[in-house]
Amino acid sequence: MSTSLRRRLGTWMDRLWYGARQTPAPPPTPARRVHWLAGLSPQQLLATHQHQFDGRQTTPNDCAVASMAMIIHQALWLAGYDDIRVPYPDLARAMDRAPLYGLGFYRLPFIGAVPPGRAAAALRCLGRAFVRHGHPRPWRVHLRGRLPIAQLVTHLHSGYPTLLYGAWHNGVPHAVVVAGYDPFVDRWYILDPAYPQPYDGRPHFAHWSTAFLESWWGRRYFAYQRYTAIWLTDIHRLQPVAEPEVAPHTVPLVPAA
Numbered sequence: 001m002s003t004s005l006r007r008r009l010g011t012w013m014d015r016l017w018y019g020a021r022q023t024p025a026p027p028p029t030p031a032r033r034v035h036w037l038a039g040l041s042p043q044q045l046l047a048t049h050q051h052q053f054d055g056r057q058t059t060p061n062d063c064a065v066a067s068m069a070m071i072i073h074q075a076l077w078l079a080g081y082d083d084i085r086v087p088y089p090d091l092a093r094a095m096d097r098a099p100l101y102g103l104g105f106y107r108l109p110f111i112g113a114v115p116p117g118r119a120a121a122a123l124r125c126l127g128r129a130f131v132r133h134g135h136p137r138p139w140r141v142h143l144r145g146r147l148p149i150a151q152l153v154t155h156l157h158s159g160y161p162t163l164l165y166g167a168w169h170n171g172v173p174h175a176v177v178v179a180g181y182d183p184f185v186d187r188w189y190i191l192d193p194a195y196p197q198p199y200d201g202r203p204h205f206a207h208w209s210t211a212f213l214e215s216w217w218g219r220r221y222f223a224y225q226r227y228t229a230i231w232l233t234d235i236h237r238l239q240p241v242a243e244p245e246v247a248p249h250t251v252p253l254v255p256a257a
Contacts (some may be wrong), residue, residue: 014214036189038159038178045179045191047082048073049203052193056095057090064114064165064175065092065107066193067137068123071161071232073178078159079237088193095122113173116143116165120230139232142242145225148216152178155231162231165224166217173221179205187212 013134017257036042048070052062068086070220076084084170095106096112107114116123120143131139162178180189192206208216218226 025029034180034189035153035156036049037161038075039189040074042180044077044082044204045074045189046203046205048077048192050088050193052088053197053199056087058089059107061113062088062092063193064119065095067163067175067177067191068114068119070191070193070231071124072123073164075232077236078161079138079233081238103125103193104178116228116230119163123230123232135238136236136237137234138236140234141230141232143228145228147227147229149210149217149227151179156181156235159235160227160233164217165221165228167218167219167221171221174225176206188213198254
């Protein structure tokens with residue numbers, strides 16, 4: 001077999017078994033610019049960071065619910081509510097009280113993990129809760145696998161808070177939030193709910209290269225596809241409601257029993 005044929009066959013097998021590797025992020029622009037999530041400053045983005053091992057965790061697997069709290073926090077700030085805080089333990093407890101969805105709860109019992117489908121459903125449920133309390137729908141939720149890496153830059157430019165699902169080299173799944181990208185040094189600014197370890201009490205950006213992001217994000221886990229992401233669009237400012245005691249930050253995920 002010729003070298004050329006072996007190379008083509010190897011490429012085909014790699015795509016069949018491992019999935020085609022994605023192209024690098026867009027090339028640098030002439031003037032240096034860090035692509036932060038549009039509408040929020042780096043300081044505001046950093047302030048949304050929540051650490052899953054800060055002593056408030058409800059289970060050992062709060063990475064997805066912490067990441068969900070971060071993108072909710074970003075969406076509300078984009079809507080003009082910069083005084084709202086979204087503690088992830090409160091969100092976790094609200095999800096645990098939520099009704100059945102599909103074949104199970106929003107969070108898997110005992111282990112606390114939130115697969116992408118459940119996370120997207122919980123975010124939609126929260127949006128409906130705002131509507132029930134007299135507000136417009138605060139956002140539209142999107143869930144997709146095999147998302148091109150270059151589209152993450154589009155999300156940043158468009159102001160779409162974005163959560164990514166991936167897996168470490170040992171197969172352990174994880175969830176993080178994209179905050180920005182610097183094309184000149186190939187650095188992604190990631191809000192990782194497990195970084196740093198041990199937790200030092202301060203918010204941090206994790207710095208990932210495109211190659212590292214591609215490896216982590218493109219590593220398949222049985223519960224979801226490679227390059228899976230959840231993002232929020234059509235973010236609207238909430239309207240005042242008739243009852244002054246009902247504020248946006250007190251709207252529950254589900255109606256009280």
